[in-house]
Amino acid sequence: MTLIEKARKGIITEEMEVVAEYEGLDPGFVCDGIARGNIVIPKNRLRDFENIRGIGRGLRTKVNANIGSSPYHMDVEEELRKLGAAVEYGADSVMDLSLGRKLIEIRRRVLDASSVMVGTVPIYQTAFELSLKKRVITDMTIDDFLSTVEKQAREGVDFMTIHAGVNLNALHALETDRRVLDVVSRGGSFLIAWMRKNRRESPLFEFYDDILDVLASYDVTISLGDGMRPGATADATDRAQITELVTLGELAQRAWDKGVQVMIEGPGHVPLQMIEENIRLQKSLTHDAPFYVLGPLVTDIASGYDHIAGAIGGTLAAYYGADFLCYVTPAEHLRLPTVEHVREGVIASKIAAHAADLAKGMRYAREMDDKMSRARKDLDWKTQIEMSINPRKAKALRDSSEIGQDEVCTMCGEFCAIKTIKDAGL
Amino acid sequence: MTLIEKARKGIITEEMEVVAEYEGLDPGFVCDGIARGNIVIPKNRLRDFENIRGIGRGLRTKVNANIGSSPYHMDVEEELRKLGAAVEYGADSVMDLSLGRKLIEIRRRVLDASSVMVGTVPIYQTAFELSLKKRVITDMTIDDFLSTVEKQAREGVDFMTIHAGVNLNALHALETDRRVLDVVSRGGSFLIAWMRKNRRESPLFEFYDDILDVLASYDVTISLGDGMRPGATADATDRAQITELVTLGELAQRAWDKGVQVMIEGPGHVPLQMIEENIRLQKSLTHDAPFYVLGPLVTDIASGYDHIAGAIGGTLAAYYGADFLCYVTPAEHLRLPTVEHVREGVIASKIAAHAADLAKGMRYAREMDDKMSRARKDLDWKTQIEMSINPRKAKALRDSSEIGQDEVCTMCGEFCAIKTIKDAGL
Numbered sequence: 001m002t003l004i005e006k007a008r009k010g011i012i013t014e015e016m017e018v019v020a021e022y023e024g025l026d027p028g029f030v031c032d033g034i035a036r037g038n039i040v041i042p043k044n045r046l047r048d049f050e051n052i053r054g055i056g057r058g059l060r061t062k063v064n065a066n067i068g069s070s071p072y073h074m075d076v077e078e079e080l081r082k083l084g085a086a087v088e089y090g091a092d093s094v095m096d097l098s099l100g101r102k103l104i105e106i107r108r109r110v111l112d113a114s115s116v117m118v119g120t121v122p123i124y125q126t127a128f129e130l131s132l133k134k135r136v137i138t139d140m141t142i143d144d145f146l147s148t149v150e151k152q153a154r155e156g157v158d159f160m161t162i163h164a165g166v167n168l169n170a171l172h173a174l175e176t177d178r179r180v181l182d183v184v185s186r187g188g189s190f191l192i193a194w195m196r197k198n199r200r201e202s203p204l205f206e207f208y209d210d211i212l213d214v215l216a217s218y219d220v221t222i223s224l225g226d227g228m229r230p231g232a233t234a235d236a237t238d239r240a241q242i243t244e245l246v247t248l249g250e251l252a253q254r255a256w257d258k259g260v261q262v263m264i265e266g267p268g269h270v271p272l273q274m275i276e277e278n279i280r281l282q283k284s285l286t287h288d289a290p291f292y293v294l295g296p297l298v299t300d301i302a303s304g305y306d307h308i309a310g311a312i313g314g315t316l317a318a319y320y321g322a323d324f325l326c327y328v329t330p331a332e333h334l335r336l337p338t339v340e341h342v343r344e345g346v347i348a349s350k351i352a353a354h355a356a357d358l359a360k361g362m363r364y365a366r367e368m369d370d371k372m373s374r375a376r377k378d379l380d381w382k383t384q385i386e387m388s389i390n391p392r393k394a395k396a397l398r399d400s401s402e403i404g405q406d407e408v409c410t411m412c413g414e415f416c417a418i419k420t421i422k423d424a425g426l
Numbered sequence: 427m428t429l430i431e432k433a434r435k436g437i438i439t440e441e442m443e444v445v446a447e448y449e450g451l452d453p454g455f456v457c458d459g460i461a462r463g464n465i466v467i468p469k470n471r472l473r474d475f476e477n478i479r480g481i482g483r484g485l486r487t488k489v490n491a492n493i494g495s496s497p498y499h500m501d502v503e504e505e506l507r508k509l510g511a512a513v514e515y516g517a518d519s520v521m522d523l524s525l526g527r528k529l530i531e532i533r534r535r536v537l538d539a540s541s542v543m544v545g546t547v548p549i550y551q552t553a554f555e556l557s558l559k560k561r562v563i564t565d566m567t568i569d570d571f572l573s574t575v576e577k578q579a580r581e582g583v584d585f586m587t588i589h590a591g592v593n594l595n596a597l598h599a600l601e602t603d604r605r606v607l608d609v610v611s612r613g614g615s616f617l618i619a620w621m622r623k624n625r626r627e628s629p630l631f632e633f634y635d636d637i638l639d640v641l642a643s644y645d646v647t648i649s650l651g652d653g654m655r656p657g658a659t660a661d662a663t664d665r666a667q668i669t670e671l672v673t674l675g676e677l678a679q680r681a682w683d684k685g686v687q688v689m690i691e692g693p694g695h696v697p698l699q700m701i702e703e704n705i706r707l708q709k710s711l712t713h714d715a716p717f718y719v720l721g722p723l724v725t726d727i728a729s730g731y732d733h734i735a736g737a738i739g740g741t742l743a744a745y746y747g748a749d750f751l752c753y754v755t756p757a758e759h760l761r762l763p764t765v766e767h768v769r770e771g772v773i774a775s776k777i778a779a780h781a782a783d784l785a786k787g788m789r790y791a792r793e794m795d796d797k798m799s800r801a802r803k804d805l806d807w808k809t810q811i812e813m814s815i816n817p818r819k820a821k822a823l824r825d826s827s828e829i830g831q832d833e834v835c836t837m838c839g840e841f842c843a844i845k846t847i848k849d850a851g852l
Contacts, residue, residue, distance in 0.1 A: 189843035232799030272785035304819035335827035359698035373658030401761035417615035
């Protein structure tokens with residue numbers, strides 16, 4: 001039985017207990033959420049790892065960090081350092097998006113080293129392996145793809161992004177309602193190229209049940225990719241995006257029918273005023289499947305600072321109900337991220353997740369904010385540093401300044417408002 | 427006549443024309459907004475500067491950068507470099523918050539060098555000069571304060587933060603509805619200490635009309651300070667804050683009666699779900715005076731990254747109607763900012779202002795986003811770099827990576843989605 005099948009029978013598993021304890025919730029609540037499809041616990045049946053986490057309704061907002069090599073830059077050790085940085089700063093999962101000759105080696109090392117769930121996008125490996133055989137993505141057969149999924153599942157991958165919603169319907173929507181920036185999803189672009197070349201339905205849509213069978217046998221969670229996600233704020237919430245989303249709702253139901261846990265992926269580049277409707281639409285069209293958003297980026301012009309544009313959109317998305325934030329790094333749109341970019345991206349997304357959870361009234365977030373604020377009132381710098389989202393950076397900033405009196409900081413010095421109020425006996 | 431008096435008579439001044447041209451609006455719209463008190467153009471009658479800007483309804487969201495020395499760190503040249511960085515990255519104003527022996531020298535140099543409007547908080551100078559005479563802030567007389575305001579106005583300061591709403595009423599609210607973190611406004615804390623010591627009404631409230639007379643004679647805009655702003659998310663929208671806001675509405679009206687342009691300052695630390703109500707309350711209680719917000723910070727734990735927490739809150743605030751964002755730097759809560767912190771703070775606030783303006787449907791923002799997105803579609807890296815919020819950083823990021831083919835980037839390399847779609851002939 002898969003986890004969702006056990007949940008439907010009311011069987012509380014160890015994973016559910018771990019998640020419930022982390023969240024401060026009753027295991028029955030978690031079990032019920034999984035049974036209804038509102039919560040997932042991505043975990044491959046063949047893999048064990050320390051930080052098992054649930055994603056979905058009623059749980060803390062989670063954060064994913066994308067790592068992995070590109071054909072132009074492959075360094076196994078660097079990817080492991082990215083993994084380390086992501087986990088150290090609080091990522092709840094990593095996705096290994098490696099391309100290039102070392103992709104299998106990197107994935108195995110990441111799976112081995114990771115204390116958090118690991119996701120992949122199997123079509124990348126399929127595309128890369130075709131290219132090694134001097135074939136192109138439009139030559140892909142369903143067997144090429146299924147064999148990748150099977151291999152990765154056997155290695156222990158916990159969740160996989162599969163763009164099964166990029167079908168002829170979605171392509172028609174794209175072709176008839178033109179965009180500023182067409183398609184920016186790699187997986188999406190592969191399948192569009194495939195359909196336009198072969199003039200047939202996408203194999204990932206046509207043979208979706210076969211894919212689900214493989215996933216079910218390893219209890220891999222499917223993350224239904226949004227190949228039609230807008231890559232420009234001008235394209236947000238358009239016909240192609242919503243056509244695909246409608247299909248994803250149907251595909252989610254079919255995954256549940258096969259005993260496979262499912263998440264839905266979402267955009268992308270979305271201007272602020274459209275974020276609420278994007279979340280509400282996703283929730284209503286997919287029967288409240290957990291929503292996994294990339295960003296969203298609230299403007300297109302923040303290159304070099306897209307972690308900030310993503311944190312703005314991510315906070316709002318999570319507040320309105322997105323469950324899982326895929327980080328964006330400062331390197332987005334420009335280059336493969338470095339270890340430092342990974343750290344900055346995770347921290348920005350953690351701020352977004354925390355701010356949303358605070359706004360939703362989650363107790364852990366309120367307690368953290370209050371502990372920090374009490375430390376500020378007490379001019380207790382040790383606790384202030386400890387409670388900072390990145391204590392190392394907070395300490396370095398404070399230590400780098402000329403501190404005249406221990407209890408204040410160089411911003412106001414003796415004219416510190418908190419000290420003034422304290423001295424006034426309030 | 428002051429600017430607002432001219433506007434009431436329908437006189438279109440040069441300042442109004444400059445602002446209208448920058449905004450792409452009719453000068454009559456700007457004139458009307460000033461007359462109604464919905465728009466301000468802070469500009470001291472004795473000062474000229476290049477980038478005259480309006481703040482308020484219907485205009486682009488503006489950004490302020492705080493600079494200035496502290497008693498522990500005074501470096502005139504460094505403050506001028508901060509001014510340069512702030513203006514280079516798009517700040518529409520700077521506030522010189524200097525404390526310490528060089529505060530007058532720094533202010534004069536900043537006023538001399540600045541191509542943007544300059545604001546101050548005169549009570550800082552009053553407090554500092556009292557301390558030089560071995561007196562304390564609770565010894566302050568209204569003449570001490572008025573003499574500072576007069577001196578600074580004569581030097582050309584364009585707008586001044588004056589915490590005239592911190593009166594006995596607000597203090598009573600603070601004393602009877604206790605906070606996690608009391609008061610974090612320096613000016614606010616001075617006046618609370620003053621009232622608690624002297625057991626009398628605050629002189630800034632009692633002699634408010636005298637202050638207005640000085641401001642009117644130099645046409646200095648008053649920025650009504652929020653001395654009761656929450657410094658902890660737990661304290662947001664409480665009795666002290668709203669009591670002061672009610673008073674600020676009344677004080678705004680009295681400023682208009684004296685021919686003084688007025689802005690209202692706002693919080694501070696505000697959790698996400700309270701931002702909309704904070705803006706709406708301010709607008710309705712102050713007859714739509716321009717709203718100048720500090721952040722707001724959507725969590726207390728982002729020390730070292732408060733520019734991100736501030737950009738999240740600032741975007742939402744500006745979307746709901748805040749007109750002027752005071753930046754927050756990564757150094758907030760930890761130390762006086764460096765030049766680099768100033769740059770990072772301005773950029774984060776500019777992203778917030780831009781994202782809000784885009785969401786409000788402002789044409790300039792849409793055109794910028796579209797230009798960037800078209801450049802992405804064309805794999806036109808030169809334009810992508812130019813359109814980035816910080817072209818220098820965007821270029822450095824791209825140049826630092828191993829680029830195999832000129833047209834793609836190291837993230838996907840040959841598997842670039844945009845290239846794949848292009849090759850598929852879409």
